[in-house]
Amino acid sequence: MIKAAILGATGYAGAELMRLLSYHPDAEIVYPASHSYAGKKFSDIYPGMRGVCDMILREDDIAKAAEEADVIFLSLPAGLASSLVTPEILSKAVVIDLGADFRLHDKSVYESWYKTEHHSPQLLGEAVYGLPEIHRDSIKGKRLIANPGCYTTCSIMTLYPLVKSNLIKTDGIIIDAKSGTSGAGRSEKLGSLFCEVNESIKAYGVTTHRHTPEIEQELSAAADKDIVLQFTPHLVPMNRGILAVCYARIENGVTEDDVSAAYSIYENEPFVRILDTLPETRFVKGTNLVDISWRLDKRTGNIIALGAIDNLVKGAAGQAVQNMNIAFGLPETEGLVTGAGCPF
Amino acid sequence: MIKAAILGATGYAGAELMRLLSYHPDAEIVYPASHSYAGKKFSDIYPGMRGVCDMILREDDIAKAAEEADVIFLSLPAGLASSLVTPEILSKAVVIDLGADFRLHDKSVYESWYKTEHHSPQLLGEAVYGLPEIHRDSIKGKRLIANPGCYTTCSIMTLYPLVKSNLIKTDGIIIDAKSGTSGAGRSEKLGSLFCEVNESIKAYGVTTHRHTPEIEQELSAAADKDIVLQFTPHLVPMNRGILAVCYARIENGVTEDDVSAAYSIYENEPFVRILDTLPETRFVKGTNLVDISWRLDKRTGNIIALGAIDNLVKGAAGQAVQNMNIAFGLPETEGLVTGAGCPF
């Protein structure tokens, strides 16, 4: 039984992780922690979990967590994880960070997009970018796993086969992504109020969203050259889900068969479904799946590749469990769902 | 391994049952059937289930189903089940009917509220009303189980302890219930269009809703006298969930301790949670739970008892699985969820 600590257990991603681990056959939560709600029952904050997880929340103390747990999940504001994780912590527990602090290999890129100092750049080399479908082998045996962002997971997985197989021009890529409101977190902001979100759609962070360099890093590695791309996120009046619609110009002579062959890289992946029909976020809601589809447009010379995930599962907590499963040698799908009910 | 047939597998309740059974450790679907989609893959109709349940849908043929299955679930329009079920079918398979045909013991009550003929009144005596928390012992060994309605499950379970313990006056009970839109089913009706439901709330079926006699039948049995009550359903712009708010006048001298004692009848029930806080449908979404709370109002002499369920789970497919578990001697919670994530 893997003993798990969760720091930041009462944010939406942390709470989803609490839920998934509560049902995981080979893991148990031993140290659930929350800065805001320490001392309270988890199920008083999330009454849906009453009877399933009634543990008392503890302080966000990583040292204590490392004494009790085999794996520590961090779901904390940007900049905090990098000030908490140390070699000593890593010697005691595997750390899976759901935040952004260890995702970017280059400290200066991090500091430029996040406008904050990185507190432990010496650890960047030890971290692995925890996108299993691309870096599975590197995840095994690592002590520090940077769990990818929600938009980034969806965008990278949708575009990776096209880039890896050199089917598209690497300049001019555009990603137009749409997210449910849980992506904005549980903090009490005016812009997250029901009446400010409902019955509307908006883009935000145009040209400046922090997930941009993360996508560029991973696709550049796949292309073996620097990729600069356009990423635009949107807020959608729904709880969960991300749809990433990716536009790129195809290289000359690329055929539909070429594209199919490129995506066959995923054919044994338990969490990837390549569809003929177009993805809809409801069909992955509550699951760790990525649904992907694409259309070649001979008229324009573009390929449109579309991916859908649940931002709190494959985009956060589910992928963190997937990474834990890999790191600890468990079956990768354990404790994770691969089919969605409807309507949900 | 219990072999299961589902007739009406592509309605919302039927599809939810397909999903639950797909993950059930001791059951397997052998005969999924759909009048509208026979010959097609279930996962083409419900793409969320691709990779999990890709079975071909068959004709709604109960005789064939009975040849192959140990249990037949019926999720059909009112009046159809009573024309399909026969002693011969029942000799071959347990039938769990998610529809209304076998819920009312009295044929004339059925015909008066449903405005349709009952085709097999001789079977009414063999059917058990499948609300496990009240009729568990009678369910065991029965061949014909009438799975309760969604509104009725929520309403009966909320009021039953008060009636059973004689704490309330049995005249003047009012149930004001609210349901998500999946309760209206998947048929292509104007009133179910997104733009006709969204951003609005309405009552419907005022004084005439068919779930009324079902609630009256069960509460009358508990009270051992005839109860006539007011039931008003509402349509809420959300996918799932029922909230039943029940009003009754308390008998003289009834205290909060009396009420607590009455509800303690549920204390070992795996699917019932008695709350101090008020129930919200989101906290039972996707689960087989009933969340119940109550308030005594000394000012008015009323008790307000509130119950919440997921209409497609405890209100339909989940309760059907619970009944199957009981009928076949499995642990009652098998394949069913007792904690809800949030937001979902």
Add this chain to the structure above:
Amino acid sequence: MIKAAILGATGYAGAELMRLLSYHPDAEIVYPASHSYAGKKFSDIYPGMRGVCDMILREDDIAKAAEEADVIFLSLPAGLASSLVTPEILSKAVVIDLGADFRLHDKSVYESWYKTEHHSPQLLGEAVYGLPEIHRDSIKGKRLIANPGCYTTCSIMTLYPLVKSNLIKTDGIIIDAKSGTSGAGRSEKLGSLFCEVNESIKAYGVTTHRHTPEIEQELSAAADKDIVLQFTPHLVPMNRGILAVCYARIENGVTEDDVSAAYSIYENEPFVRILDTLPETRFVKGTNLVDISWRLDKRTGNIIALGAIDNLVKGAAGQAVQNMNIAFGLPETEGLVTGAGCPF
């Protein structure tokens, strides 16, 4: 041209009032004020109004407002209005208070339900309860108008004819009301976040909601005896709208014709529609209308009367304009809408 001041112009009710007055042919806003946003443009807070109302917001200073305005609208937290309004202010301007401070005639009832001191009980006698359909004649010429609450407007108007005509028993009245989320206001509360409201319904304030004594006061006056009733509000995942479903036992011998006759009291009211069909909040959205319908249930001996309004219009800002129109001798419907688009 009536010169209008609005204190609390950036809450949802205040902003709706700003919108209505911006289009009013005989009124102009001269003093828009906001405690939180003083110094900013109204249209920077409400960008939908850019180009229509770009005025700079001023301090919530009632004395200054009284110097410049003929009418002062107050849309402030409970307890604040009663500390601001003075005879001197009233000598300079008509005050229409959208809050609760002057609605209840009895100071002790106010203090008991609102748990706060009333700062100007001596003015209670000068205030009129501004429900035009009941108190129109008293509103004319008054200097202090207490604009009714949203739930109360809907509940009182639905039940008033039945009480006034002695058609129902006055004990045992139950009002089960449902409101859109704008009723919770624009403050940054966890419970108002999109992900906490969406896909759920809940009751709140059961037995304790502050609108209860307001409804009781008005219906008691109509009945000429004390009425104690049960009021239960709910939060619905939609922006706007209130539906009040009212249950009462009819007096012996009451017929449908009696009920029709009772409601004919409204037949010349420009903002009341008596329907054969059941009301839905979408059909009054954005309007100052009250849609009312009812059903007599001979089976139970109850009448179910249903009313629907837009909580921000007839339940707040629209009714405030209606009161202004009456107080200043304008046509009562001026600047107000009596038809709803759909879908909206």
Add this chain to the structure above:
Amino acid sequence: MIKAAILGATGYAGAELMRLLSYHPDAEIVYPASHSYAGKKFSDIYPGMRGVCDMILREDDIAKAAEEADVIFLSLPAGLASSLVTPEILSKAVVIDLGADFRLHDKSVYESWYKTEHHSPQLLGEAVYGLPEIHRDSIKGKRLIANPGCYTTCSIMTLYPLVKSNLIKTDGIIIDAKSGTSGAGRSEKLGSLFCEVNESIKAYGVTTHRHTPEIEQELSAAADKDIVLQFTPHLVPMNRGILAVCYARIENGVTEDDVSAAYSIYENEPFVRILDTLPETRFVKGTNLVDISWRLDKRTGNIIALGAIDNLVKGAAGQAVQNMNIAFGLPETEGLVTGAGCPF
């Protein structure tokens, strides 16, 4: 007083037009018609309009309409308008067609995208593309006005200044557009059910949507060369609103001042607002406005231009009224709203 006929008065666009004309100071509806509901009251189909427009709906008979009306609005399925409009009709009434039949100048382009025959190609030369901000002068005096599509209005108006001023490369333009569900119309389709739309987002019509050639036609004319572009629409779980996010590569040396200057073409337009902040559909809901904003991204060399409209107003009925106002020499904003309440 302009006498107006509306054929197709009970679809969402037709009904919105009924609403707008009901309040228009210089127009009156004389011939409201509906194929499905002829003989019924308009307000029985749209109860929100009870008391405002209770006219009896007539048959969709354009000849009769032309006898009684000065202007005929058509809101009909594709292909029907082109079989109804004749020179004789046009000699009697101005026709404003909300459908697609007269929008494309080239019959073969129409037939290729719409997969249906065009029945009156000889009239294409007499039709004007009724986008007032671009073709105002041509609209005056025309008898046949092709009211633009919803996506197209939003997309063209957002991109037109950039194209007209030669600031962007005309190859590689991408429009990623998102629409509320009323855009799918009022027909009883599975895909429009509440439970199929709610809590999800999807793209549809990728590479094949019929609004593509309409956008290309207008932008090609502005550029004076052929433009081929990528257009992708999405379905959003909300009633109303379109957001078009347009991506293009800027020409060398283009500055923010150049872009501002290009958009100043709209500075006297009553229905266009150029914003510093990003547009949100809620801020134009219920109005005839187009909100536009843009961002230059030096990192990528792209401009992202964003436009928002209400699909039923500026995207359909409101623009039709605007066209009527122009055609009949009325003030262009008459009967149209230029400010949005919030939340709505």
